[in-house]
Amino acid sequence: MTEPGAADLDAAVEGRASGKRILRNAASILLGDVAGDIIIAIAIALAAVSLGPAGFGRLSEAQAFMEPFAALAALGLGSVAITVAAQRGSCDGALRGSILGIQLVAALIAAVVGLGAAIATGRSSLLPIMGVLAAGFFVAPITVSALLPYQCDQAIHKRLALPFLVSVVRLGTAYLAFYLYNQPLGYQLSGFASSVAAAGLGVVWARRHYPAKLEIDRAVVVQLLRLGWPAAVLEFVVMAYTKLSYFLLHSAGATVQGEYAAADRLIAPVLGLAAALFVSSLPTLATLSAQHRYEELTTLYRRSIVRTILSLTPVAAAAWLLTGVILRKLVPEYAGAVWPFRILSVGAMFMFLNQMSTSFIIALGKFRLIMFVALMNLVVYIALAVQLIPRYRAVGAALSTATMEGVNTLMQIAIVFWLLREARHSKPPIA
Numbered sequence: 193m194t195e196p197g198a199a200d201l202d203a204a205v206e207g208r209a210s211g212k213r214i215l216r217n218a219a220s221i222l223l224g225d226v227a228g229d230i231i232i233a234i235a236i237a238l239a240a241v242s243l244g245p246a247g248f249g250r251l252s253e254a255q256a257f258m259e260p261f262a263a264l265a266a267l268g269l270g271s272v273a274i275t276v277a278a279q280r281g282s283c284d285g286a287l288r289g290s291i292l293g294i295q296l297v298a299a300l301i302a303a304v305v306g307l308g309a310a311i312a313t314g315r316s317s318l319l320p321i322m323g324v325l326a327a328g329f330f331v332a333p334i335t336v337s338a339l340l341p342y343q344c345d346q347a348i349h350k351r352l353a354l355p356f357l358v359s360v361v362r363l364g365t366a367y368l369a370f371y372l373y374n375q376p377l378g379y380q381l382s383g384f385a386s387s388v389a390a391a392g393l394g395v396v397w398a399r400r401h402y403p404a405k406l407e408i409d410r411a412v413v414v415q416l417l418r419l420g421w422p423a424a425v426l427e428f429v430v431m432a433y434t435k436l437s438y439f440l441l442h443s444a445g446a447t448v449q450g451e452y453a454a455a456d457r458l459i460a461p462v463l464g465l466a467a468a469l470f471v472s473s474l475p476t477l478a479t480l481s482a483q484h485r486y487e488e489l490t491t492l493y494r495r496s497i498v499r500t501i502l503s504l505t506p507v508a509a510a511a512w513l514l515t516g517v518i519l520r521k522l523v524p525e526y527a528g529a530v531w532p533f534r535i536l537s538v539g540a541m542f543m544f545l546n547q548m549s550t551s552f553i554i555a556l557g558k559f560r561l562i563m564f565v566a567l568m569n570l571v572v573y574i575a576l577a578v579q580l581i582p583r584y585r586a587v588g589a590a591l592s593t594a595t596m597e598g599v600n601t602l603m604q605i606a607i608v609f610w611l612l613r614e615a616r617h618s619k620p621p622i623a
Contacts, residue, residue, distance in 0.1 A: 231359035232386075235366035236457055239379040240450075242370055245525055249450030251376035254321035256438035256453075261306030263431040265299040265329045268423025269416060270336055271554050274344055276415065278478035283344035288337045289406030290413045295333035303329050324380045331387045338394030341402040346475050351397050358393065362386035422559035429566040433573040433596070437589035440581045447528075452586040454526045455533035458515070459540045473548075477555030486615040489552065493608055496548055504541045511537040532590040539594030542601045549604035556611055565604060572596045 240248045269291050277283040303326035365385045369378030441449050516530045553562045573596040580588030
């Protein structure tokens with residue numbers, strides 16, 4: 193038997209090692225993404241300024257309408273695959289090939305349903321933009337298949353150059369759109385070009401480091417679909433309530449949608465950091481869960497909550513104070529985005545915490561539970577949004593989102609601690 197004191201010491205040491213591994217991989221993701229994100233931000237700013245709030249609002253509405261269907265096409269298999277890979281011991285060609293095959297079929301279904309829904313809801317004028325977005329559904333699975341083994345092995349550092357190269361394509365094609373076709377469709381074509389570049393470069397890189405032949409394994413397909421459907425519902429519902437503001441703001445006009453879109457895009461860097469930590473931490477968390485090392489998971493979760501709050505509070509405060517001055521002086525046509533952004537900057541801290549909590553729940557294999565959480569979030573958001581958005585428009589949309597994310601934070605923190613407590617009590621004894 194292992195001495196209790198020694199076991200606690202080993203758990204503490206291993207917990208610190210796990211935390212360092214997560215942070216190191218997240219740093220690799222951020223280092224690879226930071227230059228690319230800056231360049232892409234310039235491309236988005238070019239579109240926003242050149243199109244104006246109305247044109248940018250039309251582009252953002254089309255993107256927001258199709259993004260839930262893009263999530264449906266992904267079927268939630270990105271996070272599920274990492275959990276399955278931890279159980280299998282590797283991210284082999286059968287797993288990657290099966291995911292690619294499933295997602296390509298799902299892309300066709302999602303594209304047809306999404307475009308049909310656009311016609312049915314009176315958005316036929318946005319169909320050209322939405323058609324380009326639907327074409328991207330078929331490119332995304334290739335990128336996912338190429339990226340997956342790096343995520344599973346926490347080896348993102350091997351592809352650090354890719355985000356920068358893809359962003360160069362995005363900025364170059366955005367300038368082409370500006371000079372040759374300064375319309376919402378032109379900038380969406382720019383986004384599609386960068387997606388194609390990401391897929392092509394991703395395949396080239398993956399062949400260098402992970403040359404396994406991709407194949408479809410029926411048993412793996414069945415396992416992925418059995419485990420993945422709650423995650424698919426989760427991602428669809430999360431994207432639906434995240435983008436529902438644009439749908440409800442439709443009657444307010446494209447200018448208001450453009451102002452809200454500007455605020456929404458300004459918080460993207462914080463969400464990008466959350467996504468990096470999510471992608472980086474999930475393989476480690478899934479491995480710790482598979483090994484029943486729940487004490488380490490509990491310690492890691494507590495530390496993560498404290499560090500997140502301490503790190504993001506001053507960022508949110510600075511954003512609240514500085515944004516009004518920056519927007520009103522540099523881009524006064526977007527002055528209406530100031531208060532929505534201030535409110536969303538508070539909500540972004542909750543979003544960050546929620547991403548972190550979700551990674552723990554998924555690592556514990558509780559896909560149906562996180563699906564239930566997402567459905568509850570949708571109910572809370574709708575209850576708020578139908579009252580606040582018609583009255584306060586973009587500000588109401590931001591209030592609905594931030595409040596819902598705050599409720600979600602309390603709910604998910606309680607759930608994660610409950611799951612970890614139950615897991616610690618039921619885990620096999622240490623031999």
